[in-house]
Amino acid sequence: MTTRTPLMAGNWKMNLNHLEAIAHVQKLAFALADKDYEAVEVAVLPPFTDLRSVQTLVDGDKLKIKYGAQDISAHDGGAYTGEISGPMLAKLKCTYVAVGHSERRQYHAETDEVVNAKVKAAFKHGITPILCVGEELEVREAGNHVSHTLAQVEGGLKDVPAEQAESVVIAYEPVWAIGTGKVCGAEDAQEVCAAVRGKLAELYSQELADKVRIQYGGSVKSGNVAEIMAQADIDGALVGGASLDADEFVKIIRFRDQ
Numbered sequence: 001m002t003t004r005t006p007l008m009a010g011n012w013k014m015n016l017n018h019l020e021a022i023a024h025v026q027k028l029a030f031a032l033a034d035k036d037y038e039a040v041e042v043a044v045l046p047p048f049t050d051l052r053s054v055q056t057l058v059d060g061d062k063l064k065i066k067y068g069a070q071d072i073s074a075h076d077g078g079a080y081t082g083e084i085s086g087p088m089l090a091k092l093k094c095t096y097v098a099v100g101h102s103e104r105r106q107y108h109a110e111t112d113e114v115v116n117a118k119v120k121a122a123f124k125h126g127i128t129p130i131l132c133v134g135e136e137l138e139v140r141e142a143g144n145h146v147s148h149t150l151a152q153v154e155g156g157l158k159d160v161p162a163e164q165a166e167s168v169v170i171a172y173e174p175v176w177a178i179g180t181g182k183v184c185g186a187e188d189a190q191e192v193c194a195a196v197r198g199k200l201a202e203l204y205s206q207e208l209a210d211k212v213r214i215q216y217g218g219s220v221k222s223g224n225v226a227e228i229m230a231q232a233d234i235d236g237a238l239v240g241g242a243s244l245d246a247d248e249f250v251k252i253i254r255f256r257d258q
């Protein structure tokens, strides 16, 4: 049986400047013990402007916290004002990058084609994409949440070879549960995450599907994380608002104590 190490990732979104980032990561590092890192992989996804500071802190203090970016350009370089490339993120030793977050899809019109190009850019530069998928409220109300989410998985992984896909992280984030305080019921989240694993088995193989970590994201807090993590196909959480409070994020990382 495959054992998947849970991944607890804090997506800071557009919060915390580079000085606040240093203080925040120091607080996390001080609170976390070796046994936490043995049980769970911990990552933070700060804004681009914080990454160099976080890298310096993690390297200098030999911290076990991983870090990554919230977006990546599909292009390696050139006249793309405002974008940040895979080579730049690789140089900063980013382990992860979120791709296709619903806020990128919604506010920056990212299509599955764009998301797919970004997934490929991440793999090309040795960065693990956290491919974000999930339905809007009207899609769930119409009962199409599973097919909608699976189409995003398929679109995001189009032509991605198995050698790369086996290390992808998928984050299932129902859009209506993000930042709203409305957490998706654990069994409802499990329904979609199980279907995502089934889709990976169909696209690749059951063996590959069993290796891939599938996170849930959307109003995760210390009070609801244990129930979510108890689900068979949920292997971590992509945490937004609650990851900005170091004490709360540590409690989420220690979900087994809740």
Ligand SMILES: O=C[C@H](O)COP(=O)(O)O
Binding pocket: 011, 101, 173, 177, 178, 179, 180, 181, 217, 218, 219, 220, 238, 239, 240, 241, 242
């Ligand atoms: O990337 C994180 C998700 O968008 C969830 O955000 P939230 O925990 O603030 O609901």
